[in-house]
Amino acid sequence: MDCQTLIRYLSDYIDNNLSDDLAAEAREHLATCRNCHVVLDSTQQTILLYRQRGQQQGLSPRRHATLYDQLAQALAARPPDECE
Numbered sequence: 001m002d003c004q005t006l007i008r009y010l011s012d013y014i015d016n017n018l019s020d021d022l023a024a025e026a027r028e029h030l031a032t033c034r035n036c037h038v039v040l041d042s043t044q045q046t047i048l049l050y051r052q053r054g055q056q057q058g059l060s061p062r063r064h065a066t067l068y069d070q071l072a073q074a075l076a077a078r079p080p081d082e083c084e
């Protein structure tokens, strides 16, 4: 799995919505890619923050899309040196 694929599946990974195969591939990538690990970390913290603010329904689809855009931009801005 490469970084772009990982980011595409990230929210599903966090929500445990991936198939076993995909989840295993995502875990494997996260174990070796520091950039994606950092992105996963900050995403989880962001989601936690929203939930702590009382939005217990989780992220709205629109909020999800915005978050995804921000993550994609953040990843694109990073030098790809540590990624396959």
Ligand SMILES: [Zn+2]
Pocket (backbone or CB within 6 Å): 002, 003, 006, 029, 033, 034, 035, 036, 083, 084
């Ligand atoms: Zn990566």
